[in-house]
Amino acid sequence: MMDIEITLCVDGSEHRLTVDTRTTLLDALRERLGITSAKKGCDHGQCGACTVLLDGRRAVSCLALAVAYDKADIVTANGLSNGKLHPVQQAFIKHDAFQCGYCTPGQIVSAVGMLQEAASGWPSVVSRDISSDEFTLDDAEIGERMSGNLCRCAAYANIVPAIAEVTE
Ligand code: FES
Ligand code: FES
Numbered sequence: 432m433m434d435i436e437i438t439l440c441v442d443g444s445e446h447r448l449t450v451d452t453r454t455t456l457l458d459a460l461r462e463r464l465g466i467t468s469a470k471k472g473c474d475h476g477q478c479g480a481c482t483v484l485l486d487g488r489r490a491v492s493c494l495a496l497a498v499a500y501d502k503a504d505i506v507t508a509n510g511l512s513n514g515k516l517h518p519v520q521q522a523f524i525k526h527d528a529f530q531c532g533y534c535t536p537g538q539i540v541s542a543v544g545m546l547q548e549a550a551s552g553w554p555s556v557v558s559r560d561i562s563s564d565e566f567t568l569d570d571a572e573i574g575e576r577m578s579g580n581l582c583r584c585a586a587y588a589n590i591v592p593a594i595a596e597v598t599e
Pocket of ligand 2: 530533534582
């Protein structure tokens with residue numbers, strides 16, 4: 432066991448803390464900093480409830496070690512709103528894209544990351560033309576690109592249209 436001092440930059444605020452090197456980023460956020468936007472669903476990298484943006488790329492924070500993200504730019508669903516809700520957040524409300532809401536922060540962060548990936552020309556496994564750098568985010572593309580985020584309430588019927596609206 433070894434402790435190390437790190438700085439976590441979360442949603443625009445810096446937090447200095449000492450962590451056991453085995454501490455996951457999710458536990459550091461929730462248990463050490465009291466930032467509970469990222470949820471602990473499975474704690475095994477399977478549900479996506481803990482998704483955050485790490486230097487702009489989505490990642491499951493339950494499989495990330497906090498020490499590996501010293502001074503990285505970490506964004507949770509809380510950090511997406513800047514005085515007013517992010518368009519993806521607004522779309523989730525408009526489409527009633529949640530039931531219990533437990534998966535929702537991870538879904539929203541993942542959707543924001545996914546939209547950036549598509550805009551950057553990253554294909555998915557269902558993309559018809561991987562040589563293109565423009566993708567039509569139809570339901571199949573949205574479903575595939577969001578497949579790392581599970582919803583126990585099965586609110587997908589509203590989650591997909593919510594994300595689709597932001598792509599229009
Ligand atoms: S809690 Fe991290 S993927 Fe489920
Ligand atoms: S809204 Fe309940 S888990 Fe997704």
